[in-house]
Amino acid sequence: MIEYSLIFLAGVAGSWHCVGMCGGFACALGSDPRGRAATLGRQLTYNLGRVTTYCFIGGLVGFLATGLGTSGADAPPTSGAQRILAITSGLLMVFIGLQFLGWLRRSHGLPRTGFGGQLLARALRDLLRAPGPAAPLAFGVFNGFLPCPLVYAFAAQAAASGGALPGLLVMLAFGLGTFPAMLLMGGLGGWLSRAGQVPGGILPLRWRQRGVAFAGAFIVLLGLITFARGIVPMGGHLHAL
Amino acid sequence: MSAAASTPVLCSHCLLPIRGYGHERQVQGEDHPFCCYGCCLAFQVARGEGEESEAAWLLIRLGIGAFLAMNIMLFSLLLYSGTFEQADAEVRQVVHLVLWVLATPALLILGWPLFQETWRAATARRLTSATLISLGAGMAYAYSALAVVMGGSEVYFDTATMLLLLFTLGRYLEASGRARAMRDLAPMLAAEREGVTVVDGGTEMRIPAREVTIGTLALVRPGERIALDGVVVEGSSHVDEAVITGESRPVAKGPGVAVLSGSINHDGALLIRSTGPGTATRWARIARSVRQALAQQSHAQRLADRIAAGFVPVVLVLAGLTILFWAQRTSFDEALLTGLAVLVVACPCGLGLAGALATTLGIGRLARRGCLVRGGQVVEELSGVRVVAFDKTGTLTSGATCVTGIETDGTPADEVLRVAAGLERSSEHPVARAVVKAATQRRVSPALVRPARAVPGRGILGEVAGQPVAVGSGAWFAEIGWQVPVGLVGGAHRLEAAGDSLIYVGWAGQVRGVLALGDALLPEARATVQAVRGMGLHTVLLTGDRAEAADRIAAEVGVNACEAGLPPESKQAALARWRGRRGPVAMIGDGLNDAPVLAAADVGIAVGSATDLARETAEIVLPEGGLRLLPWVIGLSWAVRRTIITNLLWAFGYNSIGLALAVSGHLQPILAAVLMAGSSLLVVANSLRLERFADLSDGSRPVDASAFERRALRHRTRPRGSTPQPAA
Secondary structure, three states, rough: HHOOOOOHHHHHHHHHHHHHHHHHHHHHOOOOOOHHHHHHHHHHHHHHHHHHHHHHHHHHHHHHHHOOOOOOOOOOOOHHHHEEEEEEHHHHHHHHHHHHHHOOOOOOOOEEEEOOOOOOOOOHHHHHOOOOOHHHHHHHHHHHHOOHHHHHHHHHHHHOOOOOOHHHHHHHHHHHOHHHHHHHHHHHHHHHHOOOOHHOOOOOOOHHHHHHHHHHHHHHHHHHHHHHHHHHHHHHHHHHO | HHHHHHOOOOOOOOOOEEEOOEEEEEEOOOOEOOOOHHHHHHHHHHHHOOOOOOHHHHHHHHHHHHHHHHHHHHHHHHHOOOOOOOOOOOHHHHHHHHHHHHHHHHHHHHHHHHHHHHHHHHHHHOOOOHHHHHHHHHHHHHHHHHHHHHHHOOOHHHHHHHHHHHHOOOOOOOEHHHHHHHHHOOHHOOOOOOOEEEEEEOOEEEEHHHHHOOOOOEEOOOOEEEOOOOOEOOOEEEEEHHHOOOOOOEEOOOOOOEEEEOOOOOOOEEEEOOOOOOOOHHHHHHHHHHHHHOOOOOHHHHHHHHHHHHHHHHHHHHHHHHHHHHHHHHHHHHHHHHHHHHHHHHOOHEEEHHHHHHHHHHHHHHHOOOOEEEEEHHHHHHHHHOEEEEEEOOOOOOOEEEEEEEEOOOHHHHHHHHHHHHHHHHOOHHHHHOOOOOOOOOOOOOOOOOEEEEEOOOEEEEOOOOEEEEEOOOOHHHHHOOOOHHHHHHHHHHHHHOOOEEEEEEOOOEEEEEEEEEEEEEOOOHHHHHHHHHOOEEEEEOOOOOHOOOOOHHHHHHOEEEEOOHHHHHHHHHEEEEEEHOOOEEEEEOOOOHHHHHHHOOOOEEEEOOOOOOOOOEEEEEEHHHHHHHHHHHHHHHHHHHHHHHHHHHHHHHHHHHHHHHOOOOOOHHHHHHHHHHHHHHHHHHHHHHHHHOOOOOOOOOOHHHHHHHHHHOOOOOOOOOOOOOOO
């Protein structure tokens, strides 16, 4: 369980990154005129949609990755394919974590015209303005698919987790970790827009940078654990940590 | 965090400093740095404009459907991976029930539009791809529901919902891809709907271009499209007239200068007074032509449609047989899944797009350079052309008489020209105008002549400073008894041999010089012909002119073959001959004198003639002075054909391989749905590559319209030289 707690904490730390990007969405979804409970409902629906997507990604990659090995579900990585997967995922996580720490330059080639991206952006824009209780849920679902290095890192871990359930749990822990900051942003949304503030601007930049660096450290740590599970012969005990 | 020492660049969206390579993107005309692609997208979401409630409604349905389908999928994955294996059968029953509860609304939300489409098609006795998907999803759902009620061991709600979700998603992406393909075409179709800002005594009002009348005063801001023909009243700017002239170099415009509807105003606001009704502009005519062209399907598309229509019933039968076959060998569950996979993977969606999208993109690309085609099939026919026949006068040559050479007896050529121009100055004859023009070009001021006698068609006699001077034909000089000096006879013969007509110039009883008059080659003629030859096409010059003149032009431009002295009927015979010898022939003419010849060619191409394709015998019309566009147009038609072929190969090959895998039981239905959605997306992506087909380069600068606009915005203040005029 320690591993999931670590992931949860990484999610909490990483949400300082989210505040900048997705926090804006939470603000934009705004408050419901029918009162605080309705606002909370709106924000919770949005986050539910977002976390469902994360869980889906986690469960799916976990399941697909199990197909690589002959071992059953949730077993220690014994097959060669599983080991290679754990090593690659671990390295990928360390790489992303180091980028968060600012020790590595971001070099991922971002698509120049990004057709899919533009499409996603337009879809989200249309949803953001749509009325009704279903729109935040749909918005959250699509939001979850936005390209995000944090999600990539944990999806990598989910892939190496050895099954649909652990994969799902990895992403669930991460998703729940992002809840506090996102809900806070959603609650502050109305107040912020009245004050004419940029969502990312309310928190001192240094705090946010520290939060992001913190998340990076967590990801590096988790990446090393995943990596170790691919290397250490009796990797199982690390998993039971 | 040492990098933060210098002022860091902040991400426009999340305001975090950008380390290393950021991501720069233009959003609404401004450059914004972003720390990551996600922020770039999010920024566009937040800043974008346009409220499309219908799109939003569709997306909400898709989002809710995805939410339900993902939950179903998660539970199913847990079932598959044996998470509930230890639990007793009751727990499994509960999970199955939960799946059923989730799948029912998902089926209705995602499937409803497809069921409706299936029903509509069925009442019209047709089967479409929606039929296949509806049937597949419905079957999976009904079977699973039955299994829950009967206490069966396996349910396939995940298959039912994922099929619908993936199909819907594929359609959505495909539709967006098409919308993107149309994005550049849209302004070509909207000529009469384009808004015009009318200025009327201090008030501004937006009206559609079709309501513009003569004298309407309109304001066009930088970056806007000029939607009316008119004259600049106030302001100065550079405009891009590519849509009309095919020339994407900016042209300077100031007060008193005419502007054309359809051009894009770059850097300054212009106040324009309309000179014609908004429905009669060339751009409006282009828009009508493009609209008609798009309505005409290409041969390939018609064929693909016919195949696709026959495909669906075959697939239905095949799926039925597959289920029967496998039901006898394995469990009914597996047989059913195999049958579903067959239904899904064989969906011929990509086939319907293969030709239409590529042709449309091609027509759009051409239209943006002012090149009009009659329909999709023309692009296809042009790509199959093996011989390109050129008309001479007005196509390779300017069609206007000009001075092409001067021979003298030793007198300076300028002196001869000075006298000739002086004599011809008062005449309106084309030859006379050509002489005066030549003098002007060489900066020779015509001599002051007191005219004495003019014999129409023969020559003119006059007086310069009391001395008799004359200009005219050789026969005229023989008539008045002036001698041709021996030194000039050779030169005159040389000029005559080149196929030009000659005029003699003389004074004081003697001929002093000979001017050759002919049809001047267009400056781009040689490069164009060479480029066409370089593409491996046979080039032919067909002309009604004398052989000498034709041979000179043929040698200068370097065509493969030249046939001269052909009356129009013989030109048609020549075309037939070349067609028999080498294959399909394209004929390029001015569309005025050679209309029947253009009509007789496999592809008739008119340069700069009537803009109304409906009244034109040619299938392709290039803009005025657009001969140089020819190689690009042919190249584009090749690219379109390549795209169609790869699309069709892909769609067919993919479907066949997928079908073989599915029938043999090697494909999961969900995987089949992923493959099927991927197939049509790949067709869209492959077609969109046409967007990247190199645009024509004007001068040294590679032309990229968007890049250019960006540059123009950035260097708004820098003056730019006007277009260099081609030397006559």
